[in-house]
Amino acid sequence: MTSKILIVGAGIAGLSLARRLKHFDLDFDIIDEKPSEYKSGAGIALPFNAVRELKDLKVFDSLAGRYHQVKEINYTTTSGKTLGKANLTDPPFDQEMFIAMKRQDLHAALSVGLEHKIRHNTKLLSVVHADDQVDVSCSYELLDGKYDLVVAADGIHSTVRSQNFEGQETIRDHQMRCWRFIVTLPEHGLEPIYMMGKTDLFMAYPISANAVYCYGHIHEHSPSADLTDNAADNLRKIFSGYGGPVPEILSKLDEVKIVTGRLLSVTEPRFYDRRIVFVGDAANGCSPLIQQGAAAALEDTNILADALAMQNIDQALESYQARREARIRWVVQYSDGPLPHLLKMESWIGRAMRYLMIKSRGPLNVYGWKKLATDRLLSNS
Numbered sequence: 001m002t003s004k005i006l007i008v009g010a011g012i013a014g015l016s017l018a019r020r021l022k023h024f025d026l027d028f029d030i031i032d033e034k035p036s037e038y039k040s041g042a043g044i045a046l047p048f049n050a051v052r053e054l055k056d057l058k059v060f061d062s063l064a065g066r067y068h069q070v071k072e073i074n075y076t077t078t079s080g081k082t083l084g085k086a087n088l089t090d091p092p093f094d095q096e097m098f099i100a101m102k103r104q105d106l107h108a109a110l111s112v113g114l115e116h117k118i119r120h121n122t123k124l125l126s127v128v129h130a131d132d133q134v135d136v137s138c139s140y141e142l143l144d145g146k147y148d149l150v151v152a153a154d155g156i157h158s159t160v161r162s163q164n165f166e167g168q169e170t171i172r173d174h175q176m177r178c179w180r181f182i183v184t185l186p187e188h189g190l191e192p193i194y195m196m197g198k199t200d201l202f203m204a205y206p207i208s209a210n211a212v213y214c215y216g217h218i219h220e221h222s223p224s225a226d227l228t229d230n231a232a233d234n235l236r237k238i239f240s241g242y243g244g245p246v247p248e249i250l251s252k253l254d255e256v257k258i259v260t261g262r263l264l265s266v267t268e269p270r271f272y273d274r275r276i277v278f279v280g281d282a283a284n285g286c287s288p289l290i291q292q293g294a295a296a297a298l299e300d301t302n303i304l305a306d307a308l309a310m311q312n313i314d315q316a317l318e319s320y321q322a323r324r325e326a327r328i329r330w331v332v333q334y335s336d337g338p339l340p341h342l343l344k345m346e347s348w349i350g351r352a353m354r355y356l357m358i359k360s361r362g363p364l365n366v367y368g369w370k371k372l373a374t375d376r377l378l379s380n381s
């Protein structure tokens with residue numbers, strides 16, 4: 001008998017799982033509350049392990065011409081003075097690629113072939129465990145009923161997770177306001193640069209020869225975070241003293257669409273509970289320090305689909321957790337590690353300690369990526 005599987009969410013996690021299940025001829029339904037025309041804003045940086053997964057998924061080639069390969073990471077002061085630099089073409093990354101692109105282009109590529117399968121404008125309303133199944137209700141009644149497996153791929157604000165762990169705190173708010181946008185900068189010649197102030201940081205990450213994905217953040221309790229509802233005004237106020245490419249970028253803010261957000265994480269990674277399994281941000285959403293969001297979603301779904309193709313559901317869920325747990329716990333811990341200490345950067349001692357750490361280890365994201373690439377204990381064994 002074939003199992004009835006429902007994937008809730010058609011973001012990176014839901015789409016990549018759908019592609020994998022289709023490959024294994026496993027049937028499923030997939031729903032998303034957003035309309036099909038929705039385009040996710042801003043850019044996305046994809047480190048080596050996300051690129052590996054996209055290649056394995058046979059999606060990478062279709063991205064040709066829509067991504068930009070980055071080769072170096074530079075951490076600097078607000079004036080642009082280098083604190084730590086790393087080359088992304090040296091071992092262990094000499095056979096790997098780091099890229100960045102528009103988010104909407106990645107979504108479009110992952111959606112190819114699934115257009116008729118995804119039920120858009122369909123919101124999951126409730127999930128209730130029922131013996132070896134899950135009783136589901138959603139805004140499209142024909143999909144209501146019992147499923148053998150529900151996959152929560154519904155992002156950091158996961159309804160499935162909050163209902164399954166009702167009464168428990170499942171999201172951590174880091175009190176950080178962040179902004180993302182893409183700006184046109186003809187022939188910028190930039191490599192990714194992370195400019196660090198106190199609790200404020202500005203990142204410029206090229207996504208093509210003429211466009212740069214920008215990200216800025218600040219701790220809401222920082223004395224210099226006198227924030228309003230106007231994203232462009234906030235960015236101008238916080239980053240006006242910065243050097244490097246920032247003044248030119250800020251001069252273009254009226255031309256760009258800014259996505260405002262907060263940094264949120266799961267309080268702890270979730271893997272599965274009875275016949276509900278968690279993937280992507282619903283399982284392990286965390287800060288973007290080492291840009292593991294897409295990579296984790298792609299790795300989660302690769303391993304889950306493999307397990308479902310070879311084992312019965314209960315065994316598959318067990319092996320999914322067993323193979324992912326060490327790596328995911330490390331990713332969440334490393335990504336969120338600096339955030340509770342960020343307010344200490346208001347003092348020069350805090351900043352001196354941070355500079356020393358960057359001087360000794362190099363850029364913290366590259367240090368994290370090296371660990372993921374080389375530490376056997378963190379492999380998806």
Ligand SMILES: Cc1cc2nc3c(=O)[nH]c(=O)nc-3n(C[C@H](O)[C@H](O)[C@H](O)COP(=O)(O)OP(=O)(O)OC[C@H]3O[C@@H](n4cnc5c(N)ncnc54)[C@H](O)[C@@H]3O)c2cc1C
Nearest residue numbers: 009011012013032033045123124154155280281288293294
């Ligand atoms: C500021 C910031 C910068 C980031 N930068 C990067 C980066 O550079 N690189 C990187 O890899 N990651 C980055 N991330 C993380 C990355 O965006 C996420 O990890 C990734 O989008 C997770 O994909 P997902 O499919 O799990 O969730 P989502 O992309 O959130 O998709 C969830 C889907 O579920 C749908 N949904 C939600 N609730 C329901 C419901 N009740 N019923 C039906 N559908 C529902 C939503 O409409 C959505 O389409 C960043 C995150 C932030 C906050």
